[in-house]
Amino acid sequence: MKIIVVGCGNVGSALAEQLSSEGHDITVIDTRQELVETVSVSCDVLGIVGNGASFTVQSEAGVEDADLIAAVTGSDELNLLCCLIARKAGGCHTIARVSNPVYSQEIAFIKEELGLSMIINPQLAAAREMARMLKFPFAMKVDTFVKSRVELVVYRIEEGSPLCNVKLKDLPGRLLCDVLIPIVERGEQVLIADGNFELKAKDDITIVGTQMKTIEFFKKLGKPTAAVRNAMIIGGGRTSIYLAKQLLQMGLKVKIIERDRKRCEILTEMLPKAMVICGDATDQDVLLEEGLVETEAFVANTNFDEENIMLTLFAKSLSKAKLITKVHRLAYDDIIAKLDLGSIIYPKYITAVTIIQYVRAMKNSLGSNIETLYRLNDNRVEAMEFLIKENSPVVGIPLAELNLKKNMIIGCITHKGQTTIAKGQSMIEVGDTVILITTQTGLHDIRDAVK
Secondary structure, three states, X not given: OEEEEEOOOHHHXXXXXXXXXXXXXXXXXXXXXXXXXXXXXXXXXXXXXXXXXXXXXXXXXXXXXXXXXXXXOOOHHHHHHHHHHHHHHOOOEEEEEOOOHHHOOOHHHHHHHHOOXXXXXXXXXHHHHHHHHHHOOOOOEEEEEOOOOEEEXXXXXXOOOOOOOOEHHXXXXXXXXXXXXXXXXXXXXXXXXXXXXXXXXXXXXXXEEEHHHHHHHHHHOOOOOOOOOEEEEEOOOHXXXXXHHHHHHOOOEEEEEEOOHHHHHHXXXXXXXXXXXXXXXXXXXXXXXXXXXXXXXXXXXXXXXXXXXXXXXXXXXXXXXXXXXXXXOOOOHHHHHHOOOOXXXXXXXXXXXXXXXXXXXXXOOOOEEEEEEXXXXXXXXXXXXXXXXXXXXXXXXXXXXOOXXXXXXXXXXXXXXXXXXXXXXOEEOOOOEEEEEEOOOOOOOHHHHEO
């Protein structure tokens, strides 16, 4: 597909890199020449320096023949204008990044009136992922499928856990829980685990199951299954506003620490039920005075990666809180992973994956459609939710007889509203929703999983 990406910042560069790696014809546009040069060289894509909202610049990028334009600059208004011009000039699909909370109540109206294919909000998407993690404070990552009826939870096995030295085939008999553990990350290895795989301490395991079965599983491990009761958020940016609103709706007590006084006044007006503290969170005394030791969740959510990392390390040294760290850049991701910063949020990847899901849905065949896509284990694993719309090679055959490609596993099947863990005798029917997990990334259709 021919795709134009307007904006070469964190989101645009990540999007160009991943779409290019999947074989699409990518052109990037930005007014900053140095960014265009960097992205075009590193991602092997065509780069154009100019205003993405200009008809002339879009024409140079080939908008008349483009299948999709994704406008992901830091300006909501510019993004909307880019998409509007592209719709008039080429009639292609359009995706706009819109982040301002002022527009949050008007998204449906804007999308319909401007004829947009999708509106994506990186800050809101990041806040939603943070909120999911606070529902399962012991989990490193939580994703949902089938309208939140199925959960995918990443958990690190601790020393002395009932899971230590247990083979996966023996797990159902040990814990009497109907969940699936399809992925195990051990050191540098990411594996699709079979029944003979023996779990060890410090393994990062991926658990797939319905919400109730997942809760039951962790109860039997002796883990708290209730959400945290309070949260301390550092930084008063847009992500913090979206997160605070969700946490307040969940009944949590929310405290936000922001150093800018004017920003604090805005936060107080927008979040009257939250406690807003005007102070410098890099001052250890401020954190201690505001109850760092007692807080149940600590979210380092400033715009500076280094500050977020240092704040999380300090919180970890004094508190047993659930830790969430926002990181924008990935230059030192290997080092960051070794610091044990709790759950790490990369907003630019969340946004890129959402757009890639849409692109794959455009490209796939008529047999199935990608409903949800998540990337796990440093993008080495994909979990996809497919809706089976017509007969295909996977329909009506017991899974034990289905000739799947290597390193692929079907986790759950939802049939007429009932979700079950996939077993050897399970069969997929037209209209079912299927969750496929694989280390072979880039699938567009459920047919791609069959040899």
